[in-house]
Amino acid sequence: MGSIAAYETSAGRRYRVRYRTPDRRQTDKRGFRTKRDAEDFLATVEVSKIRGEWVDPTRARITIAEWAPQWYAAQLQLKATTLSGYRLSLDRHVVPRWGNYRLADVGHADVQSWVTELSQTLAASTVRQIFLVLSGLMKYAIRDGRMNRNPCDGVRLPRAKAKARGYLTHEQVGALARACGQEYGDIVLFLAYTGLRWGEMAALKVGRLDMLRRRMEVAEGVTAPRGELVWSTPKSHASRSVPFPAFLTSAIAARCVGRRRDELVFVGPDGGVLRSNNFRRRQFADAVAACKGVDADFPSLTLHDLRHTAASLAISAGANVKAVQRMLGHASAAMTLDVYADLFDDDLDSVATALDSRAAAAGVTAVL
Known part of the structure; x- marks a missing residue:
C-alpha cells in the first residue's frame, strides 16, 4: 500500500x-x-x-497537438481519400479546439458540448467525421497505455439524414449517355452497367480485360485527394472479377486500340488519368441538366449514383444478393443488403407473384 x-x-x-x-x-x-x-x-x-x-498518469500529459501526428502516422490501413478527410478534420477542428489540452484533461462533458456546438453549423455527417478523429486519437492513446478511458464514449451525435439515391432506368441511362456526347457517353454506360467506382474505372488497364469472357479484373484504384494522384488497391483492399454486358464490348474494344496492356482504358483529354472533378464539371453536370429539362422524372444525380444504378438494374434483372455483392466489391452480402435494402423490397412482390402463378397452375385454391 x-x-x-x-x-x-x-x-x-x-x-x-x-x-x-x-x-x-x-x-x-x-x-x-x-x-x-x-x-x-x-x-x-x-x-x-x-x-x-x-496507467502511468505522466504518460497522459502529452497534448492533443503533440499526440495527433503520432496517431495520424499510424493509420496505415486507410485509403488516401479517408486520410485526406482526417487531415482536414484535424487541422480545421480538432487541433484548434483541443490542441493545448493534455490527454488527461479532456472531459466527456466538454466533448459533448463541443459536438453540440459543431452541430449548429455543420452537417451531421461532417460532425460525425470530426468526432471520429478525436475519438480515434483517444482510442490510440488507450492502446498505447496512456489512458484507461475514452472521454468520447457515450457522446450523443447528431442523427445523419440518409441521402436520397438517384436510380436511373435503362432508358434514362441511355439518355444521359447521349447527352454526354460520343466521346464520353460510353463512360456513363460503363459505370451504370458494371457498378465500378470512379477511381476503379479510371485505374482500369487494358491488360485487366478479358474480352472473350466479358470480364475485367478490378485490382487498382486511383484518387486525387488535394489534387495529387494516389494509386492503391480497391476500397475493399481485394481485387474482384466484374462482368460487363455484350453491348459494351465494341465500345470498350475501341478504347483499347493501339494501347499496351499496361496503359489505361479510359483517359482524359491529355491522355492521362480521367479525373472525376473535370468530368463532372465539363460533361456530367450539363448532361444531367439537359436530361432533367426533357424528363420530369429524371432524378438529381451524382457520379456515384451510377454505381447505385448498376445495383438497381442488376437486382431488377434478377441478380441475387451474392452476385451483386461480388460485382460491387462489398465486404459481405449483409453489407449489400444494408445498403440496398430498399431495392430488395421489390423481391417480396415478385415472390408472392411467382407463388401465385405456380399455385394457380397446380389448381390450388383457398379453402373457405
Missing part, C-alpha cells in the same frame, strides 16, 4: 499520495484538498494495479 501525508501551502493544507508503480518505482501525486480525496485516489491506484489496468 502507499501512504498519505499532509503538507501546507499558501492556499491551505493539501495532501500527497505516495505509491509504487507496477514496476516498483516510487512516485507521488500532490494537490488533494481533502484526505478523503487522497484516500479515494490511492484506492483507485491499488485496484487498477491488481486488475492490470494501471
Whole structure:
C-alpha cells in the first residue's frame, strides 16, 4: 500500500499520495484538498494495479497537438481519400479546439458540448467525421497505455439524414449517355452497367480485360485527394472479377486500340488519368441538366449514383444478393443488403407473384 501525508501551502493544507508503480518505482501525486480525496485516489491506484489496468498518469500529459501526428502516422490501413478527410478534420477542428489540452484533461462533458456546438453549423455527417478523429486519437492513446478511458464514449451525435439515391432506368441511362456526347457517353454506360467506382474505372488497364469472357479484373484504384494522384488497391483492399454486358464490348474494344496492356482504358483529354472533378464539371453536370429539362422524372444525380444504378438494374434483372455483392466489391452480402435494402423490397412482390402463378397452375385454391 502507499501512504498519505499532509503538507501546507499558501492556499491551505493539501495532501500527497505516495505509491509504487507496477514496476516498483516510487512516485507521488500532490494537490488533494481533502484526505478523503487522497484516500479515494490511492484506492483507485491499488485496484487498477491488481486488475492490470494501471496507467502511468505522466504518460497522459502529452497534448492533443503533440499526440495527433503520432496517431495520424499510424493509420496505415486507410485509403488516401479517408486520410485526406482526417487531415482536414484535424487541422480545421480538432487541433484548434483541443490542441493545448493534455490527454488527461479532456472531459466527456466538454466533448459533448463541443459536438453540440459543431452541430449548429455543420452537417451531421461532417460532425460525425470530426468526432471520429478525436475519438480515434483517444482510442490510440488507450492502446498505447496512456489512458484507461475514452472521454468520447457515450457522446450523443447528431442523427445523419440518409441521402436520397438517384436510380436511373435503362432508358434514362441511355439518355444521359447521349447527352454526354460520343466521346464520353460510353463512360456513363460503363459505370451504370458494371457498378465500378470512379477511381476503379479510371485505374482500369487494358491488360485487366478479358474480352472473350466479358470480364475485367478490378485490382487498382486511383484518387486525387488535394489534387495529387494516389494509386492503391480497391476500397475493399481485394481485387474482384466484374462482368460487363455484350453491348459494351465494341465500345470498350475501341478504347483499347493501339494501347499496351499496361496503359489505361479510359483517359482524359491529355491522355492521362480521367479525373472525376473535370468530368463532372465539363460533361456530367450539363448532361444531367439537359436530361432533367426533357424528363420530369429524371432524378438529381451524382457520379456515384451510377454505381447505385448498376445495383438497381442488376437486382431488377434478377441478380441475387451474392452476385451483386461480388460485382460491387462489398465486404459481405449483409453489407449489400444494408445498403440496398430498399431495392430488395421489390423481391417480396415478385415472390408472392411467382407463388401465385405456380399455385394457380397446380389448381390450388383457398379453402373457405
